[in-house]
Amino acid sequence: MSIEIQNLTKIYGQQKAVHEISFTAKKGEILGFLGPNGAGKSTTMKIATGYLGATAGKVMVEGIDVEKNPIEAKKIIGYLPEHNPLYLDMFVHEFLAFSGKVNQMKVSDIKREVKRVIAMCGLMLEQNKKIGQLSKGYRQRVGLAQALLHDPKVLILDEPTTGLDPNQILEIRKLIKEVSKNKTVLFSSHIMQEVEALCDRVVVINKGELVANKPIEEFSKGITEETQLRVEFKSSIDTDLLKGISEVKGVEEIQEGVYRLRVTNSEEARSAVFKLAGESNLPLVGLQEEESSFDEIFHLLTKEQ
Known part of the structure; x- marks a missing residue:
C-alpha cells in the first residue's frame, strides 16, 4: 500500500484528538x-x-516510517495544508523556485519543474505577479503547484477547495483527477459533492475515531439495515395504513399523495404496499427504492449521540 495508517493516536493533555484509527x-x-x-x-x-x-501508532508512506525517517518520507509527499502558507511578498515563480530548494531538488531540475507546474496549475499569466x-x-493553485513541484508519489490535500467559487472548484477538481493517475491522493473535505x-x-472519522471505511459505491448505499421507499398515490391517504405494515419503521409525507417510507426489508415492504393498495382500493401511481444521499449518510455517521 502507498499509505498505511496503523492504530494512530494523538492525545493533547486529556483530549484524544485521534484514537487508534487505521486505514x-x-x-x-x-x-x-x-x-x-x-x-x-x-x-x-x-x-x-x-x-x-x-x-x-505509525504511518508508513511507500514503505517508509514517517516518524523514523521524516526527511525521506517528505521527499515523496506533496502537502497542501488547510491554511495555505505562502510568502505574499514573493513572486509566484520565485516562491516555487524557493520551494524547490527547500525540497532539496537539483538546481538543474528546478527551472524545468517550476515551468511544468505553472503550466499544469494554470498560472502562466500570474507567474510574474506577487502572491499577495x-x-x-489563484493562491490555492500556487499552493497546489508547490505540492506538485517535486513530483511526489503521495499527495495530501487538506480542504483544497475551501473558499473557492464554483468555476475554481471545477478546475481544481479536474487537476486533482488528472494528477491522481500515477499518485496516491489523500483528500480531506467536508463537502459531500466534492467527495462524490x-x-x-471514503474514510470517515468522528471525534477522533474511525466510523466508516468503504469504496465510494458502497458508501452511497448507506450504513444501516434500513432503506427508503418513495410511494406515490393519486391522492393523500391515511398514513396509519402505511404505518401498519410491519416492515415500515417511519412515514414522511413529502407532498400530497407522496410518501417516503423507512423500511427494514425493501422487497417485503414493496409487496406489502402493493397488497395494501389492492385490498384498500388505493390508486397507486409509483413505487421505487431511494438511495440515501451522501449528506444523509454523513449526518448519520457523525451526529451527536
Missing part, C-alpha cells in the same frame, strides 16, 4: 478523508506528513 490507500487511488470540524482530520494529515508526532496580488483561487465527484474510497 490504507493504494497508488492511483483518491481517498476521501471526511469528518465534521474538530473530528481529527487535520491532525491525522499533519502526522502523516511528518509535521506532527503521534502519541501512538492574487485571488484566493472525486473519490474512489
